[in-house]
Structures are given as structure tokens and as C-alpha cells.
Amino acid sequence: MALLKVSFVSETLHRAVPLVVILPTDKIYKANQPKRPADKPYKTLYLLHGVLGNEEDWLTGTRIQRWAEANDLAVVMPAGENSFYVDNAFTGRDYSRFIAQELVEFTRKSFPLSPKKEDTFIGGLSMGGYGALYNGLKYHDTF
Helix, strand or coil: CEEEEEEEEECCCCEEEEEEEEEHHHCCCCCCCCCCCCCCCEEEEEEECCCCCCCCHHHHHCCHHHHHHHCCEEEEEECCCCCCCCEECCCCEEHHHHHHHHHHHHHHHHCCECCCHHHEEEEECCHHHHHHHHHHHHCCCCC
């Protein structure tokens, strides 16, 4: 299970944004278990944290790594600050556009993730749950 801590400069948010990515690329298979084809892209869950949290909350409070490995799923956990993952014209921070467009594009370019809508999921807790519902409906062609 590869656990990657990444920071990249977001054009949408005009700053560096941290995120954590779980990739089951180094999964150890049992003797009679079939191995995953090396060229098969991963289904992906974009997992949003709650208010006052950060991109590492899911690692410390859940068994997300084991679950991702068991389900052969990549998990992307971005920092959302207290943005509710929506665009804000007053502050100029477009978190909705960042989550559903720029982040998805960056991670698909950087990691072996499936580009298909049916393989791309979004979820969250509390504020992250709101952001997941909001962006899942707003960007229904992505998630």
C-alpha cells in the first residue's frame, strides 16, 4: 500500500495545496490470488474531510488504507480548509472547481487512475459530506 503525501501548486486556488493519496500499487498477493494487470487504471475515491480537519484525518481516524487495499481502490484526500468545497466569489477561492476539475485532472495525470466517470467517486464526512453531495451533483459528468 503506497501512501503518498503530495503538494502541488493550484492554479485555481493560487497556492500550494497538500493532499494524501493511497495507491494499492505495492499490494502483496497470496500464492493463489490472481495479480492485477499492471496497465489497468485504478478506480478512485475523492474523500473530503470535515470542518476543522485536514487531509490526514481519514488516515488517523479510520481504516481507509486497509479498505482501499481490500477493494483495489485509489483514495485521494485533499486539504479543504473550512471551505465547504464550494466556490466563493468574495474570497476568490474556487474550491468546487478545484475539487471537481483541477484536482481530478492533476491526479489522473500523475497517477494510474481511470478517466471514466463510472470509476470516479466522491465522498466525505460533515463538511466533506456536504462538499461531496454539492460537487457530485454539480459535476455529474465527473463523479
